[in-house]
Amino acid sequence: MNAIPELQHQFQDAVLAGTLVPVLATGHFEIYVNAYRGRLAEALRDNYPVLYRAMGDHAFSQLACSYVAEHPSRFRSIRWFGDDLTAFAEAHPDLLPHPALADLARMDWALRGAFDAADSDTLSAADVATIAVEKWPGQCFVLQAAVRLITLQWNVEPIWQALNQDENAATDAPQALQHSLLVWRREFECHWRSLDAREATALLVIADGGTFAEVCESLDEDANPAQTAAMYLRQWIEHGLLEKIL
């Protein structure tokens, strides 16, 4: 028997199972058992700060405990722990006092991802002005690494904003409203805004590597698709969403 792997296997199993007195070690084993759960729950609070505020300590702790029990960490850095919390919460509605909380989780995670996403150059209007007229239809653009486009089922943004500013803020009940939320980072500050369906569709075309002509096609119900596409493009450049032309 190789003693070290066996010892570590038993130790880890006991921590994961919450066994307080394993036979393999003597002393205060419960400190490791408690520290494991406490540390991972704290990581979830850090990664989902507004969800935590919205749920309160008790409900969030129950969600965190259940998640930790089913999702032992495989990450080197605890910063990434909790990547599946939204899906987990949706699959366990008993742990979520209101279904809109899943959207707060989505928004928290998207902003957390934008915060330390890779730095990128920013495409300027002057860069775009160099594109020859005949090249426009086939022109592709690259989004910055920090850009996130997520779909929400509820209008949770006012709640997110209020709780982000003040943990005790009074908030109205969210209304069901399927829409897209754009998250991005400019310099070192993260931003977000909700998008109407047309702009979200157009931006998705860019995200998928589509051409300017395909952006226009995605807007075929619009009176003037090319003009609308150009307007969106200007706005995306102003907000610093684009990294470069391809």
Place this chain on the structure above:
Amino acid sequence: MKTELQGFGLGLRTDHYRDFIDASPRVDWLEVISENYLVPGGKPLYFLDRIRRDYPMVMHGVSLSIGGTDPFDADYLKQLKALVDRIQPAWISDHLCWTGTESLNLHDLLPMPYTHAALRHLTARLQQVQDYLGRPLLMENVSSYVTYPSDEMSEWEFIAELAMCSGCDLLLDVNNVYVSSVNHGFDPHVFIDAMPAQHVRQIHLAGHEDHGSYIIDTHDHPVSDAVWDLYAHTIRRLGMVPTMIERDDNIPPLAELITELDAARRLAEQTLAAKERAA
């Protein structure tokens, strides 16, 4: 070749980024938690680069799992090496522990069994990492709350032997020595006296939480009187060693930590002066 780094440092924490940039406080060097900067970009790396311009740095990792039995995480090592290239630390340290097995990470610093087999295991793994990183690693003693019936030697014998076998250097955490001494009932001075002086490159000081019959290493309090006393003993025994204060929670204003760091500086200087007078 050994990179020289001297004096008294602090752990760089996000709360103090602006203070280091705006006020250039009198801290000789900074220790950064490697994992905090193994991210693609954004604020963490910006501040790291900005502050690195003004302060020497050392890197301190928490998830190498040198004592683990899984193969090393190649992606983690690659990122670690990239960070080394980026900030050129005076040295890199991690903990003499394991953090998980079977691809899991318990995100804790778990004690090794103090056996000859563990020494061989660690020596081989240290060699592997040091070869990959192209530089020596410092190994830090951890606080522990359990011992294993399979132990064949004391922790201090184990560490001294490891330094001899592997040639690794040591980051001696004086608070961890004290915490473990209370938890396991040994004399912390015996531990300190067993440390091979030529291998001790850095010292950590930190606060802990006293639960009466045991102590938890929390890094959320000022350094305790007992740890100050043990630090003075350490300096008498080892001479001046680069020393820093670790604070990871309940983080006070930077000025408060600098006052505590100045106390460490004074204590070390007074201890050495007294030793010289007595000689």
